[in-house]
Amino acid sequence: MGRGGRERKGQPGARALDVAALAGVSTATVSRAFNAPEKVAPEIREKVLKAAAELGWMPHPAGAALASRRTWLAGVLIPTLDNDVFASQVGALQTRLSADGVTVLIGCSNYDADQAANQVRTMLARGVEALAVVGESHRPGLFETISARGVPYVVTYSHRPGSPHPSVGFDNAAAFRRIARHLLDLGHRDFGLIHQPSIDNDRVVARIEGLRAALAEEGVALRPPHVREGPASIAFGRESLRSIMEAPGPRPTAVVCGNDALAIGALIEARALGIGVPEELSITGFDDVAMAEQTDPPLTTMRVDNAEIGRRAADYLLACLAGRQPPPPPPLESRLILRASTGAPTAPRVLSDAQRSL
Amino acid sequence: MGRGGRERKGQPGARALDVAALAGVSTATVSRAFNAPEKVAPEIREKVLKAAAELGWMPHPAGAALASRRTWLAGVLIPTLDNDVFASQVGALQTRLSADGVTVLIGCSNYDADQAANQVRTMLARGVEALAVVGESHRPGLFETISARGVPYVVTYSHRPGSPHPSVGFDNAAAFRRIARHLLDLGHRDFGLIHQPSIDNDRVVARIEGLRAALAEEGVALRPPHVREGPASIAFGRESLRSIMEAPGPRPTAVVCGNDALAIGALIEARALGIGVPEELSITGFDDVAMAEQTDPPLTTMRVDNAEIGRRAADYLLACLAGRQPPPPPPLESRLILRASTGAPTAPRVLSDAQRSL
DNA sequence: GATCAGAATGTAAGCGCTTACATAGCATTT
DNA sequence: AAATGCTATGTAAGCGCTTACATTCTGATC
Known part of the structure; x- marks a missing residue:
């Protein structure tokens, strides 16, 4: 961890004292001119600002942080930046916070609970004054650690009714219940599910539970060979659809996917397999990425306003x-976007019942 | 800018002095135990670490930064996080830097030169010790401002031969020359181009120039109605392809796109228009996103290792x-990924009409 | 046994800024 | 004219840490 170099420091020999001298005032006035302009007479303020500009001076954040006990730093913990969903959340969060002078530190967990805990520790050590954290399934004690420091936080992306944490997000279980409802209403009774890794991922777990619960209400259950868990990629979507459709026994008439990438993969594979969508098979996604309305057929999926999550957080x-004691933010709504990848199953139920009774 | 709240500060009453007292040593030893462990006798180090753990203490970064004149902060300026290309660059950069204890500040310009300058100013004010900047077309003086502070920087994503800045990236012009070469070799002589906004974007400008130069060598020029500039979206790709193919006069046999989203849009529209790819029309993209190999036909495109750019930067x-004076990094190579969206033009229009009538 | 190099630790002077408190200046009020 | 309040500014004490330098101790060398 090289400690060398960096003596140079271009101009920055200037300190508040130099500016004060040049402007003919005290350092206190210099500080006030920058941090509480209304407390300084306009003409003096001008003089200070001009002197500062002349010397290319701006308050050194370390000195300021030390004296004021304010870092103007916030942190956000996300699984990865390599995902539009989180990238746009962070983007919006950052835009909003920086408008108030708060700088955002980003920590990526790479979907790993240990890394997540580490990142949080690091950000805390850096002096973040507030924290946004994706999801609530983390190392036990993580939220306690944050609270112990007196740092306010908010859980993003998911909103679980009954969660002890303030959260900005939507109800993942409800969203998948909505999808299930749609498919059930169309008449589907045989379902497949392709989803991303559920370990340490409360969002995915909630989705699966939402789906299962809604199906159970109609007495429908997922058959194990029709459930596939793996990377959230187009390739895994393809592979999974094939595996599901080739499984012995009756085929599902609807396959629910954990996100759009998986659904797009499933769609591609269905075409390759010569399976008609939606006549023979309905497919749903989640996220409503740009590609979703361009697939053939366009994908039925759920839309979530990720930027809005970032903004509200x-x-x-x-x-x-x-210092306000804001009420916990209300949940956001996810919206079902109906497109052509879902439709009523054409195959007579009789047939599949008959098959099942074999 | 509310100055209220935050007196609480959970535990963190602990300071180095408290840890020193608990461990029965001086603050200097506490500091050394954390920053230069090899200078402290093992058993004393243990005692200090234990005392720190007991009090939940870790060095306060502001105090450390002030005393050591090191912030361990670096900044990266990118157009937007809403783009895989930059997101993965940043992700890799961050991973690498954090391994050396450096925290990364991210500034987004939203493709706006003023915002870019502001973000850089802000990061500098925050005390970043190094800076990575996407592209080199910025407000005049931006790089001088950085240099004036004695802050080392590197330009990423593009590598223009002859640029005065150290840069980590590939030669955008060469990459598009490569694409042009490929299509020319296949026998194409009528080209279309769909590209993203070129203002303040040296990468796009270089690409267009590379393409035009390579075509010019063969005496080929782009006809204005066959050139479209607009948002880098699937939708604009579709719209542009239609407009190009509907323009009066001979149609191009190859359309080069500024990135994969545009190319995918073009591909979709070609299918909608009943234009055979690649028999009647070849289409190329850039970036090699995951979707590129899943389209029908799969997309010929250029692959760039963005994570590697981040790592090298x-x-x-x-x-x-x-403190080392590293040599400017060598350019990266972009790689042509040949897939089925490009092929030799089937010369006579007549033939392709005939085919269509089959 | 005295001397000395070298390693481990302590002492204390800041790093550059903010802010509680003190002070000065001035317009009102009594 | 003295007392009062108010505002604009200055004074100076830290904020929590690092590090040059001083000190102490150890074991090796003469």
């Missing part, structure tokens, strides 16, 4: 930092 | 911080 944290 | 900056 930022607003909530900002309110906390302002 | 990090290594270069780390070397600078270590």
Whole structure:
């Protein structure tokens, strides 16, 4: 961890004292001119600002942080940046926070609970004053650690009714119940499910549970060979659809996917297999990525406004930092986007019942 | 900018002095135990670490930064996080830097030169010790500002031969020359081009120039109605392809796209228009996104290892911080991925009409 | 046994800024 | 004219840490 180099420091020999001298005031006035302009007479303020500009000076954040006990830093913990969903959440959060002078530190867990805990520790050590965390299934004690420091936080992306944490997000279980409802209403009774890894991922777990619960209400259950768990990629979607359709026994008439990439993969494989969508098979996604409306047939999926999640999380944290005791934010709604990849099953139920009774 | 709240500060009453007292040593030893463990006798080090753990203490970064004149902060300026290309670059950069204890600040310009300049100013004010910047077409003086502070920087994503800046990236012009070469070799002489906004974007400009130059060598020029500039979306790709193919006069036999999203849009529209790819029309993309190999036909495109760009940028900056005077990094290679969306033009229009009537 | 190099630890002076408190200046009020 | 309040500014004490330098101790060398 090289400690060498860096003596140079271009101009930055200037300190508040130099600016004060040049402007003919005290350092206190210099500080106030920058941090509480309204407390300084306009003409003096001008003089200070001009002197600062002349010397290319700006308050050194370490000194400021030390003296004021404010770092103006916030952190956000996400699984990965390599995913539109989180990238846009972070983007919006950052935009909002930086408008209030707060800089955002980003920590990626790579879907690993240990890394997540580490990142949080690091951000805390860096002095973040607020934290947004994706999901609530983390190492036990993680939220306690945060609270112990008196740092306000908010869970994002998921909103589980009954969760002890303030959260900005939608109800993943409800969203998948909605999808199930749609398919059940169309008349489907045989389902497949392709989903991403569920370990340490409460969002995925909630989705699966939502789906199972809604199906169970109609007395429908997922048959194990029709459930596939793996990487959230197009390739895994393809592979899984093939495996599901080739499984012995009756084929499902609807396959629910954990996200759009999986669904797009399933769609591609269905075409390759010569299976008609939606006549023979309905397929649903989740996220509503740009590609979803361009597939053939266009994909029925759920839309979530990720940027809005970021914005609301930022607003909530900002309110906390302002000392207000904001009410926990209300859940967001996810919206079912009906397109052509879902339709009523054409095959007579009789047939599949007959098959099943064999 | 609410200055309220935050008196609480959970435990963190602990300071180095408290840890020192508990461990029965001086603050200097506490500091050394954390920053230069090899200078402290093992058993004392243990005692200090235990005391710190007991009090939940870790060095306060502001104090450390102030005393050591090191912030262990680096910045990266990108157009947007809403783009895999930059997201993975940043992800890799961050992973590498954090392994050396450097925290990354991310600034997004939203493709706007003013915002870019602002973000850089902000990061500099925050005390970043190194900076990675996407592209080199920025407000005049931006790089001078950075240099003036004595902050090492590196330009990423593009590598223009002859650029005065150290850069980690590939030669965008060469990459498009490569694409042009491929299509020319197949026998194409009528080209179309669909590209993203070129303002303040040297990468796009270089690509267009590379293409035009390569075509010019064969005496081929792009006809204005066959050139479309707009948002890098699937939708704009579709719309543009239609407009190009509907333009009066001979149709191009090959359409080059500025990225994969545009190319995928073009591919979709070609299918909708009943234009055979690649028999009647060849289409190329850029980036090699996951979807590119799943389209029908799979997309010929250029692959760039964005994560590698991030890694190398990090290594270069780390070397600078270590006081070494690293040589400017060599350019990366982009690779042509040949798939089925390109092929030889079937010369006579007549033939393809005949085919269509089958 | 005295001397000395070298390693381990302590002492204390800041790093650059903010802010509680003190002070000065001035317009009102009594 | 003295007392009062108010505002704009200055004074100076840290914020929590690092590190140059001083000190102490150890074992090796003469």
